[in-house]
Amino acid sequence: MRINRLIYHEGKVTNPYSVAPTSHFFGSTSQSDPLFWFVYACGPLPHTRGYLLFGSTLLSGWPVSTVHRKEASRFVPSSVRFFSFHYLSSASSFLHPLKMEFKKPATVLNLANIRQALVRMEDTVVFSFIERSQFYESPSVYAPNKYKIPNFSGSFLDWLLLQNEKTHSLVRRYESPDETPFFPDQLEESFLPSLNYPPVLADYADEVNVNDEIRTVYIEKIVPQIAAKRGDQDENIGSTACADVDCLQALSRRVHFGKFVAEAKFQNEMAHYTNLIRNKDIKGIEEAITDSAVEAKILERLIAKGHAYGTDPTLRYSQNPQSKVQPEAIAKIYKEVVIPLTKKVEVEYLLRRLGDDDEAEAQDPQRKTQLMNRLLSNSLW
Ligand SMILES: O=C(O)C(=O)C[C@]1(C(=O)O)C=C[C@@H](O)C=C1
Structure with a gap:
């Protein structure tokens, strides 16, 4: 068939x-x-x-x-x-489950669904860059202790990000398996009832967190490519930091989706990955998770999205249709930062995938079938 x-x-x-x-x-x-x-x-x-x-x-x-x-x-x-x-x-x-739904585990570990979600996330990332591109580079936003903030030591951006995460933890944002906080130790407990998502990732998944790296590379490499101008713009530091928070959260969600990709790939080719993981063959794992055709398609699509979303539609046929962020810059950021970090998450996740329990799972193919059956019975309409 x-x-x-x-x-x-x-x-x-x-x-x-x-x-x-x-x-x-x-x-x-x-x-x-x-x-x-x-x-x-x-x-x-x-x-x-x-x-x-x-x-x-x-x-x-x-x-x-x-x-x-x-x-x-x-x-x-x-x-x-x-x-x-x-x-x-x-x-x-x-x-073909329609899309990822975290209450239906079988829809979550479907690679087609995951990729569909990654494609949709491109829109969020591109739009957040476009919003950020209105403002200057604004180094003061990132300089530690530039502003005297009561009971806080760090940059203005870190302070805003922390306040944002504390508030969002109150509405259960970080209970969702696709959200990874920048300040996991400082979240607050929600007054809302817990959502109890069925587990789809390994139990150490929350510990795979590359947000510090995302923040550093965002400030050092991404902001200079998308900001309107160099230098500070005092009247806009609040707006700039708000736009930064949106960019960082969009990037973080995108990059940490690598955990779902990794789990789906592991389950699809358990024997192959088990071998690579046992041998700690990082290069082999990287090769196994890489799909160059998918990557090329992403970059091509980002150029198209950069043109479409960043151009005033009424100027589309003008002699000089200006893009708000250069589409090539967006594709470059994906090529040099977003995709490599996603792969890093995948590798980090996979390297720990054979805990004691998982070792048994890998050796017992029956177990996978039983698990899949259990997952599927949860997900049928
Ligand atoms: O879609 C996949 O298979 C992924 O692993 C995700 C991703 C990406 O970051 O977009 C990363 C590595 C692959 O080479 C292709 C794409």
Whole structure:
């Protein structure tokens, strides 16, 4: 069975003989494929207006596609539709859970979902850089003890970041496994009931924290590339520090997502990673986690996003459409800082992955299956 991915399509299919326009299929189905589909199973997709078809064409194997529900009735007998509903409601979420939901562990360790989340995070990072680019470099914001702050020793930025984290801890921000604080020892306990997220990462995951490095590299390498001008701008130090907090939090979340990537990769290729980890083969681990094609695509997309998000749309066709942050600078920051730090998180996480318990897991393939079954039973719609 050749299943690459599901494509959710809510458009209309007007001609039952062309149920298979290329974009609705996965795999290599093409417009010229002989006619049709043999529909083997189908069912409405929960939470969408789509209808899922499971079948084959003569040439292309076993594609899965979705069409609008109303249209599905034209070529799928109602008995089949009824019969297959429950089966496919579950099967579709198994094949391709829609997105990461931390209450549904199986959706979290799906590499496609993780990458989708990373793509979405690019928007947050790019926009936060654009906001920061309004202000001067502002070294006073980063200089330790430049301002006399009551009961605090450090930079103005650190002070603001700490206040922000303390407040956000009160609304449970750092209970979420995708949030990593800069000041883990100074958080406050929330008055809200605990969220009790099911664990998806190893129990030491919180200790993998490269925020100090992120902050240093942000101040030294990123700010100079995105700031409007050199020097200070007294009237804007508050706005500048607020923009810095947004940038740092966006970068931190992005980089520490490496933990999910690492766990997903470990579970997908347990034997290979176990070997590398046992041999403390850092270079081998780095090679195993690297996907150059994915990286190239990220950089290409960032240039496009830098142009699109940083340009006033009414100036798009002007002779001189100015980008607020140079798109090439954003891509360079990802290439030289964001991706390498994400990989560092992945490696640090993986190097500790074989605790006593995990060693047993790696030696007992049954255990992985049992674990996956348990996770999946939590996640079905
Ligand atoms: O998507 C992955 O596989 C990742 O490991 C994440 C990431 C990234 O930082 O975006 C890092 C390393 C890979 O070479 C590709 C991408």
